[in-house]
Amino acid sequence: MAPQQRRARSRRLAVVAAAVAASAALASGPGFAAGAGVARVADPPAPTPTVTAPTAPETPATAEPAPNPTSSGPPATTAGPTAGPTAGPTVSPTAKPTSAPTPPPAAGPGPAFGAYLDYGPLGVARMAQLSHWLDGAELRVGHTYLPGDRWSNIEGRPGFLDVWADWRAGKDDRMLVLNVPMLERNEEGVSDTGVRRLLRQGAAGQFDHHFRRLAERLVRANAPDTVIVLGWEMNGITYTHRCGPDPEAWKTYWRRIVTAMRAVPGQEFKFDFAPSRGRDAVPWTQCYPGDDTVDIVGMDSYDQPTGISFDEQVTEPYGLQEHVDFAKSHGKPISYPEWGLFRNGDNTEYMRRMLAWMDEHKPLYNTVTDYCPHGVWQCSRNPGASAVYRAVLSGRTDEPPATPSTPSTPSTPTTPATPTAPVTPVPETPKPSTAPAPQPTVNCSPLNLGDWVEHWIGGRLCVRLDWWSRNR
Numbered sequence: 385m386a387p388q389q390r391r392a393r394s395r396r397l398a399v400v401a402a403a404v405a406a407s408a409a410l411a412s413g414p415g416f417a418a419g420a421g422v423a424r425v426a427d428p429p430a431p432t433p434t435v436t437a438p439t440a441p442e443t444p445a446t447a448e449p450a451p452n453p454t455s456s457g458p459p460a461t462t463a464g465p466t467a468g469p470t471a472g473p474t475v476s477p478t479a480k481p482t483s484a485p486t487p488p489p490a491a492g493p494g495p496a497f498g499a500y501l502d503y504g505p506l507g508v509a510r511m512a513q514l515s516h517w518l519d520g521a522e523l524r525v526g527h528t529y530l531p532g533d534r535w536s537n538i539e540g541r542p543g544f545l546d547v548w549a550d551w552r553a554g555k556d557d558r559m560l561v562l563n564v565p566m567l568e569r570n571e572e573g574v575s576d577t578g579v580r581r582l583l584r585q586g587a588a589g590q591f592d593h594h595f596r597r598l599a600e601r602l603v604r605a606n607a608p609d610t611v612i613v614l615g616w617e618m619n620g621i622t623y624t625h626r627c628g629p630d631p632e633a634w635k636t637y638w639r640r641i642v643t644a645m646r647a648v649p650g651q652e653f654k655f656d657f658a659p660s661r662g663r664d665a666v667p668w669t670q671c672y673p674g675d676d677t678v679d680i681v682g683m684d685s686y687d688q689p690t691g692i693s694f695d696e697q698v699t700e701p702y703g704l705q706e707h708v709d710f711a712k713s714h715g716k717p718i719s720y721p722e723w724g725l726f727r728n729g730d731n732t733e734y735m736r737r738m739l740a741w742m743d744e745h746k747p748l749y750n751t752v753t754d755y756c757p758h759g760v761w762q763c764s765r766n767p768g769a770s771a772v773y774r775a776v777l778s779g780r781t782d783e784p785p786a787t788p789s790t791p792s793t794p795s796t797p798t799t800p801a802t803p804t805a806p807v808t809p810v811p812e813t814p815k816p817s818t819a820p821a822p823q824p825t826v827n828c829s830p831l832n833l834g835d836w837v838e839h840w841i842g843g844r845l846c847v848r849l850d851w852w853s854r855n856r
Contacts, residue, residue: 495747496559497777498525499754500722501762505547514754514761519779526551527721527751529563530598532570532623539597549605559749560607561656561721564598566615566625566641567591580629586637592644599648609652611749613721614641617684619659619668619702627671635673642677658682658721663702669710680748681711684722686758687734692727694737708745720750724758725766735760735769739776 501510511523528548531537537544545562552560567582574582585591602610615638618627627634642655657678659668672678685697685704698704711718723738725731742750752773756763760770 495742496524496557496749497742498523498527498559498561498749498751499759499761500527500751501754503528504544508547508551510762511551517761518774518777521777521780524555524557525559525561525749525751527561527563530565532565532568532625533572535568535591535594538565538568539594540601542601545601545605545607549602549607552607552610559611560609561611561613561749561751562602563613563616563721564595565623566637568624570624571622572624574624576629579624579626580633582624583630583633583637587633587640589640591637592640595641595644596648599645599651599653602653603648603650608650609654611654611656611680611719612645613656613658613682614638616658616682616721617660617664618671619664619666621665626665627668628666631666631670634671638673639677642673654679656680656682656719656721658684658719659702661685661697661703661707662700667702669702672710675714675716678714678716680719681707681714681716682719682721683707685720685738686722686724686726686753687731687738688727690727694734698741704741717748718745719747722753723750724753724760725769726758729757730766730768732768732772735772736776739773 498511499514501507501514507528508526511526515521515523526548530540530544548560548562552558566586567579602608615623615625615627615634617623618625618634620626621628638657645651645653655678657672657680659671659682661683683704687697692700696703708718720742725734728734753759754762756765760766760773763770
């Protein structure tokens with residue numbers, strides 16, 4: 385490794401170390417980090433998933449934005465976090481709920497899994513913490529998003545991809561999943577007329593160079609086998625990269641992007657076609673660009689709409705069963721890049737059935753969206769579903785999909801009974817290696833570390849004014 389590469393890697397490791405310190409905020413309560421008197425002022429606001437109405441236009445930032453993906457969409461366009469999470473409280477990532485007994489490790493391997501935990505280095509740091517909460521279960525999948533506000537970010541601006549690429553290189557069987565928008569201004573409420581014009585420009589090759597640059601940066605970062613979730617949830621109306629205004633142009637544009645990225649020497653990308661479950665604005669089968677440019681047929685599947693049962697999610701038009709059947713007919717593996725709770729609250733039945741469904745149908749990977757209202761680890765609103773998730777996956781060590789195990793059936797999941805009464809999680813105090821860490825206070829002074837550092841650690845740091853006297 386050249387000296388400049390070693391220096392760059394050292395800088396990235398320093399960024400991850402800062403992220404780990406900032407991530408310890410969750411272990412001491414929302415917004416604060418234990419140890420060394422450092423507290424993180426705020427996490428990025430927790431965004432909401434796709435619904436059947438357009439999102440409100442966002443005002444593009446004047447500076448390079450900090451990525452902040454939605455549960456079913458790309459990073460927002462704000463220049464950085466300014467407030468704490470709006471979707472509710474979080475639970476301590478190192479604490480384990482005492483509302484249910486710790487189950488034994490799950491028997492046998494299952495699908496490769498992970499979680500969306502944060503878009504930057506905090507996401508990498510929190511994977512180790514989530515694994516600890518799951519009694520050492522192996523998280524083989526890391527998932528992040530590129531911002532869709534401007535082309536310079538869709539190209540994977542320098543510095544953003546490196547920390548994720550370093551995590552991917554840590555073990556041979558790890559998988560990096562990257563959601564890539566197909567168009568800039570991706571959440572700005574562009575009209576159908578505007579979308580149609582942009583799709584036709586893309587189909588004519590006007591945007592190929594942006595994706596070549598992204599591919600080159602991924603290869604240089606030593607992440608040539610990244611799974612690219614390109615133009616996700618194209619069957620809805622939330623994103624500018626939607627298919628509905630012109631499906632034929634959309635499919636041609638997809639093929640041009642894939643062709644441009646595959647032309648970069650050294651690449652080994654896999655392209656994941658991932659609509660949202662159900663018909664949405666247009667049947668997702670009308671957007672399928674062809675077997676030669678699709679490697680994986682994915683699906684984003686949240687527990688919605690209100691009142692729908694899991695059986696209905698399976699059997700509805702363009703639902704879970706049609707997804708599995710479609711992929712099989714095209715000789716493609718399936719995936720679930722986004723899934724989780726939503727409109728039906730702390731739904732233990734959904735959690736049991738979805739996990740059993742994935743154990744049965746063996747997707748190439750799945751990543752739960754882990755923040756409120758969807759999550760099970762960073763969200764305290766879902767204690768029952770959290771207990772089910774942990775019971776099923778605790779201690780699980782994944783194996784590559786080429787080594788299948790005997791599938792379980794949705795009707796007979798191998799999980800312990802879920803409490804019938806509402807459960808209030810009572811996080812345990814994290815077990816430190818020496819003495820318990822002192823409880824942080826709000827008496828701190830913000831540090832101005834500059835936009836670049838604050839972008840990578842997910843917010844501004846502040847120093848508690850009384851830390852020196854407590855730690856003497």
